[in-house]
Amino acid sequence: MIFNQLLINGIxxxxxxxxxxxxxxxxxxxxRFVHFAHGxxxxxxxxxxxxxxxxxxxxxxxxxxxxxxxxxxxxxxxxAIIYRPLQKKKSSxxxxxxxGLGIMILVENLLLLMYGAxxxxxxxIEVAQGKEIFGAIxxxxxxxxxxxxxxxxxxxxxxxxxxxxxxxxxxxxxxPELADITGINAKQIQYAGFAIGSALAxxxxxxxxxxxxxxxxMGTQLIVxxxxxxxxxxxxxxxxxxxxxxxxxxxxxxxxxxxPSGYKDAIAFVLLLIFLLxxxxxxxxxxxxxxx
Amino acid sequence: MLxxxxxxxxxxxxxVIKDVSLTLQNGSVSVLMxxxxxxxxTLLKSVFNITDIDSGKVxxxxxxxxxxxxxxxxxxxxxxxxxxxxxxxxLSVEDNLRLGAHHVxxxxxxxxxxxQVYKQFPILKDRRKEYAFSLSGGxxxxxxxxxxxxxKPRLLLMDEPSLGLAPKLVKEVFKKIIEIRDxxxxxxxxxxxxxxxxxxVADHGYILVQGELVAQDTCSKLxxxxxxxxxxxxxxx
Numbered sequence: 001m002i003f004n005q006l007l008i009n010g011i012x013x014x015x016x017x018x019x020x021x022x023x024x025x026x027x028x029x030x031x032r033f034v035h036f037a038h039g040x041x042x043x044x045x046x047x048x049x050x051x052x053x054x055x056x057x058x059x060x061x062x063x064x065x066x067x068x069x070x071x072x073x074x075x076x077x078x079x080a081i082i083y084r085p086l087q088k089k090k091s092s093x094x095x096x097x098x099x100g101l102g103i104m105i106l107v108e109n110l111l112l113l114m115y116g117a118x119x120x121x122x123x124x125i126e127v128a129q130g131k132e133i134f135g136a137i138x139x140x141x142x143x144x145x146x147x148x149x150x151x152x153x154x155x156x157x158x159x160x161x162x163x164x165x166x167x168x169x170x171x172x173x174x175x176p177e178l179a180d181i182t183g184i185n186a187k188q189i190q191y192a193g194f195a196i197g198s199a200l201a202x203x204x205x206x207x208x209x210x211x212x213x214x215x216x217x218m219g220t221q222l223i224v225x226x227x228x229x230x231x232x233x234x235x236x237x238x239x240x241x242x243x244x245x246x247x248x249x250x251x252x253x254x255x256x257x258x259x260p261s262g263y264k265d266a267i268a269f270v271l272l273l274i275f276l277l278x279x280x281x282x283x284x285x286x287x288x289x290x291x292x
Numbered sequence: 293m294l295x296x297x298x299x300x301x302x303x304x305x306x307x308v309i310k311d312v313s314l315t316l317q318n319g320s321v322s323v324l325m326x327x328x329x330x331x332x333x334t335l336l337k338s339v340f341n342i343t344d345i346d347s348g349k350v351x352x353x354x355x356x357x358x359x360x361x362x363x364x365x366x367x368x369x370x371x372x373x374x375x376x377x378x379x380x381x382x383l384s385v386e387d388n389l390r391l392g393a394h395h396v397x398x399x400x401x402x403x404x405x406x407x408q409v410y411k412q413f414p415i416l417k418d419r420r421k422e423y424a425f426s427l428s429g430g431x432x433x434x435x436x437x438x439x440x441x442x443x444k445p446r447l448l449l450m451d452e453p454s455l456g457l458a459p460k461l462v463k464e465v466f467k468k469i470i471e472i473r474d475x476x477x478x479x480x481x482x483x484x485x486x487x488x489x490x491x492x493v494a495d496h497g498y499i500l501v502q503g504e505l506v507a508q509d510t511c512s513k514l515x516x517x518x519x520x521x522x523x524x525x526x527x528x529x
Contacts, residue, residue: 167383183366
């Protein structure tokens with residue numbers, strides 16, 4: 001059943017994109033700028049787990065835990081030393097975007113310098129015989145990826161919607177000036193946004209490391225997909241970014257029913273362009289009517 | 293309860309407020325008037341420390357609050373309602389109100405304040421689940437005021453609450469403001485353009501021209517004074 005197989009492949013891809021996109025969207029909400037180095041931060045997550053697990057020989061779960069913490073710290077570090085000073089100087093969003101590209105190139109090259117250009121693999125879960133579900137084949141690892149991703153996305157959503165801290169985050173995203181007047185500490189919210197968003201990127205990096213190869217430029221691919229997922233779903237809406245990411249994963253995978261698989265990225269870009277032209281606020285983005 | 297002493301403030305290089313001193317009485321509604329560009333909003337914002345203060349001091353109940361950040365002012369009991377009915381537009385009415393008391397840990401206290409605000413503005417209770425942006429102009433203004441009330445302010449600063457509202461609504465908002473003074477036991481300082489209706493209900497008036505305070509008196513005395521006539525006919529503009 002090729003349909004079911006493509007569906008499952010789409011969901012697996014979407015799960016990873018959703019982790020990247022939701023972190024990206026969280027950071028965008030809290031700071032109102034496009035953190036283009038987000039994919040590169042995810043790549044550091046993969047390299048951290050490679051370092052702890054494959055090089056130092058630590059337990060895999062401990063390695064993952066440490067890697068997620070380290071990735072969050074890397075995100076916060078770049079926010080503190082690059083973005084925040086630029087924000088204080090009231091730099092435009094274009095400058096912050098360029099700064100993000102700069103960080104991305106810097107991180108990729110640092111990874112290249114430290115680990116070399118050859119691809120790394122984690123070999124934690126042996127490539128096992130896939131199980132057949134409704135005629136489609138899915139490996140235990142792939143099930144693990146989807147499960148972890150869905151759990152995290154649900155927890156994140158509950159955190160933002162139900163907790164006071166989450167509400168403050170939404171408030172800063174909605175109107176930073178008003179949040180300031182209301183006495184909400186926007187700086188604290190932005191740091192938290194970077195920490196949580198980067199931690200999610202770390203998880204995405206680890207999951208990809210398990211399933212595919214680890215290489216220095218893997219982040220570029222990730223941010224393109226995460227960004228696309230976030231934009232088509234509605235960049236400032238967390239459920240939107242998640243929905244958009246799954247939609248992207250499915251579209252890419254169903255696209256190769258008709259097109260050679262090399263066109264996957266092209267499909268993503270076409271989808272992005274269509275949404276930017278037709279519905280720039282994304283699927284779940286709110287189009288506020290003006291009422292006087 | 294609020295005392296401004298020889299305040300000079302503005303935005304960076306631009307000096308707007310020049311040596312202004314004034315004292316607000318406890319439990320009064322005061323209105324800050326003057327022509328466009330006189331610095332009314334800037335003076336109000338300076339109390340809330342969101343301008344650049346060059347010199348001078350602001351005291352709240354004898355305590356120096358000149359350089360305190362917004363969250364500290366909120367805890368001291370000062371709230372600010374900014375110009376233009378600003379709300380967290382993509383959040384619900386109730387979330388907007390609750391955010392006004394985000395610094396209060398006691399949940400029962402927050403709930404009781406919420407009920408108090410709903411009692412003051414029943415329409416907000418009816419629409420509590422709706423997005424703030426879907427409210428009408430008057431309702432949005434009430435939401436903005438309601439959110440400020442959630443912090444139980446003893447001093448409420450309001451920047452042109454009547455801006456962009458229909459005349460009938462303006463009267464209603466002013467009526468609410470007087471009710472707030474009485475029900476919430478708050479001292480209120482308002483920057484207003486819509487003078488006639490407000491002068492009838494407010495206690496004190498201050499007239500600011502080109503960053504300087506040129507007159508201050510009770511509203512009943514100010515109303516018929518020559519300087520007030522000048523403000524009305526736009527002689528200072």
